[in-house]
Amino acid sequence: MRTSTQAAAPAAPSSPRRSRLRRWLSGFLILLLVVGGAYAGLLWWMTGQLQLAVENWAGRQRLQGMQVDYGPPERGGWPGWAALRLPGLRLARDGVSWQAESVRLSLRPWQPDRLRVEAEGAQQIALKGPPMPLRSTALRADLTLNGTAAPLAGALNGTGLRLGSPSGPIMLDSLQASFDASGATSTAFTARLRGLAVPGAQALGERMEEATAQAVLHGSLGDIGPLTRQLAAWRNAGGRLEVQGMTLRWGAMAASAAATLALDDSLQPSGAGTLRLANPSHTLDALAGAGLVQPRAAGMARQILPLLTRLDAGSSVPVIELPLVLEKQALSAARIPLLRLPPVAWP
Numbered sequence: 001m002r003t004s005t006q007a008a009a010p011a012a013p014s015s016p017r018r019s020r021l022r023r024w025l026s027g028f029l030i031l032l033l034v035v036g037g038a039y040a041g042l043l044w045w046m047t048g049q050l051q052l053a054v055e056n057w058a059g060r061q062r063l064q065g066m067q068v069d070y071g072p073p074e075r076g077g078w079p080g081w082a083a084l085r086l087p088g089l090r091l092a093r094d095g096v097s098w099q100a101e102s103v104r105l106s107l108r109p110w111q112p113d114r115l116r117v118e119a120e121g122a123q124q125i126a127l128k129g130p131p132m133p134l135r136s137t138a139l140r141a142d143l144t145l146n147g148t149a150a151p152l153a154g155a156l157n158g159t160g161l162r163l164g165s166p167s168g169p170i171m172l173d174s175l176q177a178s179f180d181a182s183g184a185t186s187t188a189f190t191a192r193l194r195g196l197a198v199p200g201a202q203a204l205g206e207r208m209e210e211a212t213a214q215a216v217l218h219g220s221l222g223d224i225g226p227l228t229r230q231l232a233a234w235r236n237a238g239g240r241l242e243v244q245g246m247t248l249r250w251g252a253m254a255a256s257a258a259a260t261l262a263l264d265d266s267l268q269p270s271g272a273g274t275l276r277l278a279n280p281s282h283t284l285d286a287l288a289g290a291g292l293v294q295p296r297a298a299g300m301a302r303q304i305l306p307l308l309t310r311l312d313a314g315s316s317v318p319v320i321e322l323p324l325v326l327e328k329q330a331l332s333a334a335r336i337p338l339l340r341l342p343p344v345a346w347p
Contacts, residue, residue: 046082095128168199205251254278
């Protein structure tokens with residue numbers, strides 16, 4: 001019979017399996033802390049490098065005459081991004097400016113050459129006039145970096161854009177644009193606008209459904225001297241813009257075009273191309289009624305249109321294909337003058 005004075009039995013020693021499990025868990029936790037600390041240090045270093053790159057870029061732009069202003073940068077974005085927020089960013093040059101409440105620059109650790117730029121909050125744009133408020137549901141650019149040189153490629157996406165112009169709001173449902181400068185001597189561009197509404201009565205209707213463009217710029221501009229000197233050197237070296245395709249759907253108009261453009265001796269656009277237009281008579285009536293086509297030209301076009309119009313095989317819609325020429329600021333189709341364009345005033 002055991003008594004209270006008898007010594008308690010010694011505790012059973014822990015099993016070898018349980019000891020090994022505790023050692024594995026301890027080692028895993030230590031490894032996790034080391035990896036997490038290294039990852040946090042990497043993100044902190046990347047935001048520091050991003051801030052240094054922004055400061056260097058701003059310094060180069062200021063030397064070239066651009067005004068670049070922003071508040072104290074704010075680091076963030078963890079854990080998935082290395083991000084830098086620039087409050088009150090403002091870019092301005094020659095009366096043209098853009099300002100945002102803040103701009104967020106971000107990189108992923110596993111894609112350090114892919115920079116995302118996002119505008120946040122209220123924005124303003126000035127085009128040699130008073131600032132106009134700009135709001136957007138989203139406005140983002142993604143750039144493929146190339147060291148300290150210009151980006152190799154980029155894409156701009158915006159939705160729900162609204163610009164408060166002096167004549168009334170300009171609204172755009174969506175904007176998509178991109179460029180690819182990876183070619184040795186050429187840069188490819190694409191653009192798509194959807195749902196454009198501008199103030200005032202429009203000849204083709206209140207809302208443009210869609211416009212697209214694909215083009216290739218052959219040759220490159222230098223980065224030294226005035227822009228007009230750079231453009232003249234680009235022209236003299238055979239520089240040209242090859243518009244591979246453009247489309248426009250606006251009211252009764254459904255048009256597509258292709259052209260090759262260059263600069264003339266006065267640094268004004270000139271070139272030739274082709275235009276394919278659906279419902280040409282309706283489009284001509286709308287443009288003439290709005291005063292965009294001169295009465296004499298409209299009368300000549302009405303006489304010629306029946307001779308050139310044919311029915312599209314797929315849709316049975318009347319279509320016409322015309323040669324276009326832009327020379328000395330005058331745009332003509334099939335040798336019929338249509339529009340006189342204002343001269344381009346290069347900064």
